[in-house]
Amino acid sequence: MILDSKIPEGPLAEKWDKHKFNVKLVNPANKRKYDIIVVGTGLAGASAAATLAELGYNVKAFCYQDSPRRAHSIAAQGGINAAKNYQNDGDSVYRLFYDTIKGGDYRAREANVYRLAQVSVNIIDQCVAQGVPFAREYGGLLANRSFGGAQVSRTFYARGQTGQQLLLGAYSALNRQIAYGKVKMYPRTEMLDLVMVDGKARGIVTRHLITGKIESHSAHAVILATGGYGNVFFLSTNAMGSNTTAIWRAHKKGALFANPCFTQIHPTCIPVSGGYQSKLTLMSESLRNDGRVWVPKAVGDNRPADQIPEDERDYFLERKYPSFGNLVPRDVASRNAKLACDEGRGVGTTKLAVYLDFADAIKREGLEKISQKYGNLFDMYSKITGENPYEQPMRIYPAVHYTMGGLWVDYNLMTTVPGLYATGECNFSDHGANRLGASALMQGLADGYFVIPYTIGDYLAQNPTARVETSHPAFKEAEANVQADVNRLLSINGTRTVDDFHKALGHIMWDYCGMARNAEGLQFAKQEIRKLRDEFWRDVKILGTNEELNVTLEKAGRVADFLELGELMVEDALNRNESCGGHFREEYQTPENEALRDDENYTYVAAWEYTGPNQQPVLHKEELKFENVKLTQRSYK
Amino acid sequence: MAGNNPNSKPMNLTLKVWRQKNSKAAGNLETYQIKDISPEMSFLEMMDVLNEDLLLKGIDPVAFDHDCREGICGMCSLYINGRAHGPERGTTTCQLHMRKFSDGDTITIEPWRAGPFPVLKDLCTDRSALDRIQQAGGYISVNTGGVPDANEIPIPKTIADKAFDAATCIQCGACVAACKNGSAMLFTSAKVSQLAMLPQGQVERKTRVENMVAQMDKEGFGACTNIGSCAAECPVGISLENIAMLNREYIGASFTSENV
Incomplete structure (x- = not known):
C-alpha cells in the first residue's frame, strides 16, 4: 500500500487556495441527494454537521451522551489560537505555522499545518458571529493571552471555559439545523461498526444505549469525529465515556492508524490522591502565564511550602529555560516535573507533585486581578483538594491529556478507506509528536467548519447519488457481528469487573508507555497486555442483558478495544527508536535530558495496518518532507 | 490515602438509592451499606465503589449519568438529600467531595424529579x-x-x-x-x-x-x-x-x- 497524502503542488502559502479551486463541487440541487454520517458532536463533529447541513447535505449526527453539547470539547479551558495579530506583537500565519511545526517536534505535515494556521483567523470571526462571548478589552475589542511554546499573544479565550463557549457556539449552529430538519440527531447512540460496500464506507451500525437496539444507518460518506483515546491509560483528563471504539473498529475495517504512541502528558493536573481515583482534572496551561513552577532544592525537604525560603527553592523551568521559562511546551514541562520527582524533590504526601505558585503574581497584580483571570480554575482546585490556592501553592503533576496519534488521513482528511473521514483529535494530522496549548480547539473547528465542507464535496461529486438500503447484506453482516460481540461479552460471566481490567491496563500503559519509555519495558508491556486481554475475555464479569441500559456492557466493549489499541501503542513506541515531542525513549536523549530525534531514520508518519486478531500489524511509512522549515533541535532555552 | 488532610478518616455510610428498572417500571428506594469511604473521594467515586461492590455481589449496578467529572458537561444530575447536586452551593454532583459528609451519615440519592424529565433507569432521566x-x-x-x-x-x-x-x-x-x-x-x-x-x-x-x-x-x-x-x-x-x-x-x- 502506498500512502498518498494528496498534498497539492505549489508553494506552501498557495496550496490550500489552489486545492479549493481544483476540488470538484456538488451543485446545490444535488447536495440534498447525499447523506453524510457524523459520529461525535464535539468541536470537530458539531461544526462539521452544522456546516454540511447548511450547505444542503442530509446529515445524521451521533453521540453517546444524552445531548450533543456534552462532548468533551466542553471541558477545554484555556483558549484557542489564531494568527490574527490583533496584538501587533509579530504574529502571522507563517509564525503560527512555524510554532506548531516546531512544537510538534517536526513530525507533522507542513501543508496541513499551514492550512490550519490560515483558517485559524476565520474561526474567530465565525465564533464571534455566533455570539461566543470571548474575553474583551475595555475598548470592546478581543483580548488575547499567551500560551506555551509561543512568544506572541495569540490565544483567544472565554475565562477558563473557552471549550465550553466554542462548543456551545457549534451546538447552537447544530441546533439550528436540527430544527430545520437538515440534521437528524441521535443522542445516547454508540457506533459499534463501520459498514463498507464495494470497498467504500457506506454506513455504520449503532447500539442505542437505553434500549440496546442494534441498528444500521446508511450514507454516502462517514465522518468520525470521536475524539482522543487517552482513556487507554484509565486515568486521564478525558471524560469517563471518551473511548477509541469508533476509530478502532474503523481501523479493523482497513483504516490505517497513525503514530498511536504520540500521547500528550499535560504538565498541570491535580495529582492522584488514591486508588479509587476515577479521573484526573486539568488545571489550564494558561495558569503558567502567572504561576511559577518549583520544588525544594534539597532532596527530602518536607517543610510546608511557606516555610521554604526563597533561596532554597528551585524554579526549575525558569532556571533551565530562561527565554520561555514557565511557558515551555507541555512535553518539556511534564518531563521536567517528572525528573524533579524522580530525584526525590516532589512535594505533598505522595511526593508525586510539584508546586505551581501564584504568590508573586498576587503580590504584583492583586488578588482581584488574579481571581478575574483564573477564578473558576482556583475554585475547581479548592473543591477537589480542599485547599485554597490563593493562600498556598497548587500541587500539580502531569497527566494524560491528549492523543496526537489517530486515524491516518490525507490532505482531504480522508482515511485509507474511501468515503471515511476523520476530523479533530481522532485523526493524526496536525500536531506531530506534541500539541501546543490552545491548538486542539483550533484544529477541531478548522476541520469541521472550513476543511471538510470543501474536501468531502470532491469525493461525493465523483460518486453516484444512489443510496444503499440498510437491508444490504453488508449491513446485515455487520449487525450480526456486533450482536455476536455483545453476546460473547455477556456470556463470559467471570469474576473481575470491567473497571478492574481497565485499571490494570492503565497501570501497564502509564508505567511502560507513559512519560518515559524504553525498549525493555515496552517488550514487557506487550506481553502483559496480551495476558490481560486473554484474561479479560475469560474472566470479565458483566451482568444483565443487551436490551436495557447496561453501563457495564458499554464499558466492556470500550475496554476490549483499549486492550487491543494499547498493544499497538506499545508496538509503535518500540518501533520509533528516537525521542520526539511526547514520545520520550530513555535510550535517546541529549546530555541535558532533552528529546533526541533521529531525523535521518524517523522523519515519517508510522501508519499501521490491522491484519487480524493477535497478528503482527504491518507498518506503512509516509515520509515527511520539510521544504520550508529547517529541522533543528528544539530549543526553548 | 489522604492527599492533603492527614486527619481524614474513612467513613461508613448508609445509602438510600432510587432503583427503577426502566421508564415503565415502578421504582423504590433501596438501602445499601458502604464502608471505608475516603473523604478525598468525589461523590461519584463513592458511587463507583458502591457499583463495584454491587457488581461483585451479582446485583445490577446503579445507573447514573456522568461524563466529564469536572463540573462542565452538565451530565451528572443526582438529587442528594433532597437537594439538586447535594449540599454544597455552586457545585455539581461530580465536584462534590465526601469530605462534606460525616461518618455514619445516611444519604438519600434520587433522580431529578420533574414531569418533563422521565426516569430512564435508576438515576438517569431524559432531559x-x-x-x-x-x-x-x-x-x-x-x-x-x-x-x-x-x-x-x-x-x-x-x-x-x-x-x-x-x-x-x-x-x-x-x-x-x-x-x-x-x-x-x-x-x-x-x-x-x-x-x-x-x-x-x-x-x-x-x-x-x-x-x-x-x-x-x-x-x-x-x-x-x-x-x-x-x-x-x-x-x-x-x-x-x-x-x-x-x-x-x-x-x-x-x-x-x-x-x-
Missing part, C-alpha cells in the same frame, strides 16, 4: 426537552463563512462579561429539579439574555424569546412563581436577573413582534 428549547431559537442564524472580522463588532467589556455569565449554563436541569413548579425559566432565560445582550443577537431578538418560551411551555415545564430555588441550586451561579430579563424581553416582544 432532551432542554435541547428542544435550544433548538427553538437558542442561536444566531449565521452560516459558516461570510461573517465580518471579529473585531468589527466591538462589545463593551461589561456587556461581554455579563453575556458570558449567562452563557455558562451547563444545561444540567438542576433549576428544574429544584423548582416546586418544575419550571425551566432560569435555563431558558440564560440563553435568551446572553443573546439579547449581544449586538449579534439583535436581529432575531423578538422571535427568539417567543419561540423558546413557546417550546418551554409545550414541553410541560411549570410556570415561574419567583421563589428563586433555581438560582440558589444552580451549580454555576446563573443569576435570577436573567429571568427578569426574559420576562422583559417576552413582554416587549409580544407588544411589538411581527409574529402575531
